[in-house]
Amino acid sequence: MTTPTELRVITESHGHDLKYVQTVIQTFEAARPDVKVVLVRAEDSYGVLEQFHQDGADLLHIREGAYSTQMRKGVVRDLLPYLKNDPAMVIDDFYQGALSHPMWEGQLAALPVVDAAVPLIFYNKKRFAEAGVPFPENGWTDAQFLDAAIRLTRLEEHPEDSRYGLYIYPDVEFLEPFLMxxxxxxxxxxxxxxxxxxxSEITHSTYRWIVDLYQKHRxxxxxxxxxxNVFRSNRCAMIYDFSRHIGGVAHDPELSETYGIASCTKRRGYLYDVFDRIRYSCHVQAA
Structure with a gap:
């Protein structure tokens, strides 16, 4: 009996994302009984790269963005020829924004998987109903968004007793979509x-609008x-965050009953997870 080829894959996935990766591996192994996938877990992107440098790998499942550096150093292969020649995959099946992000000088450094994370509003349906505020709909305006946040806010003498219309994490990754x-x-x-x-004036006015959410409108x-856990705190009627939380909300009976989801931007999303194919893999075609 022929010994299966081993593919070493290092991932930083956990929770539902890890289950997704394991399901993909099972499907692949069923279709390719000549290949055995060895899945190695790391805590974060740094851990993935550290394990790769120590023990090597055929594939990295990682949140990464330094594609030009990796391509220049020859760490990863150009995946475009493989994608074009793979009968099971079609370029048009990918969101073009997600596919263009890991491109460098016409070369494809990685394939996007899981999702392209886009900013969303998770809204507490009970809080909206109690305040008599209509549920948000896709395409709603900034004015409607602000009006809902104001009507859903209840400030108390003690901050820990206050209820807010909105939660937004003050990080450029979260704030830039408003600008875009x-x-x-x-x-x-x-x-x-x-x-x-x-x-620019548009950048200044956008960040002034964001600061006003905190200081002027409170x-x-x-x-x-x-x-x-902001989702379980029930202190914020709307939570502005990324689509990577959809799985956690959908698979939790309490949270799935509590929250609805609406869009908050019509602009580009952010690449979430990617698969890098390592240049030095001994099993390039299987990888």
């Missing part, structure tokens, strides 16, 4: 120029206020 939705950006398309972008807890 208005047609602005922090950097030029090639990422080399900030002047005229970061200091619809969101101030930066630095943390919740052990």
């Amino acid at each position: 939705r208005r047609g602005g950006r922090h950097l030029s398309e090639d990422g080399s120029v900030s002047k005229g972008y970061t200091d 619809v969101a807890p101030l930066p630095g206020v943390r919740f052990e």
Whole structure:
């Protein structure tokens, strides 16, 4: 009996994402009994790369963005020829925004998997109903968004007793979609120029609008206020976060009953997970 070829895969997935990866592996092994996938877990992206440098791998499942560096150093292969020649995969099946993100000088450094994470509003249906505020609908305006947040906010003498209309984490990854939705950006398309972008009027007005959410309208807890689990706290009627939380909400009976989901941006999303094919894999075709 022929010994199966072993493919070593290092992933930082956990929870539902890990189950997804395991399901994909099972499906692949059923179709390719000549290949055995050895799945190795790491805690984060750094751990994935550390294990790769120590023991090597055929595939990395990682949240990563330094594609040009990896391509220049020859760490990963160009996947475009493999994608074009694979009878089971079609380029048009991918969201083009997600596929273009890991491209560098016409070469494809990685394949997007799991999802392209886009910003969303998770809204507490009970809080909306109690306040008599209509559920948000896709395509709602900034004015409707702000009006709902104001009507859903109840400030108390003791901050821990306050109920807010909105929770938004003060990080550029969360704030930039508001700017992009208005047609602005922090950097030029090639990422080399900030002047005229970061200091533009549209950037200034967008961040003034965001600051007003905290200071003027007081619809969101101030930066630095943390919740052990904002989804279970019931203190924020709307939670602005990314689509990567959909699985956790959908698979939890309590949370799936509590929250609805609406879009909050019409602009591009953010690549979530990717599979890198390592240049030094001994089993390139199988990988």
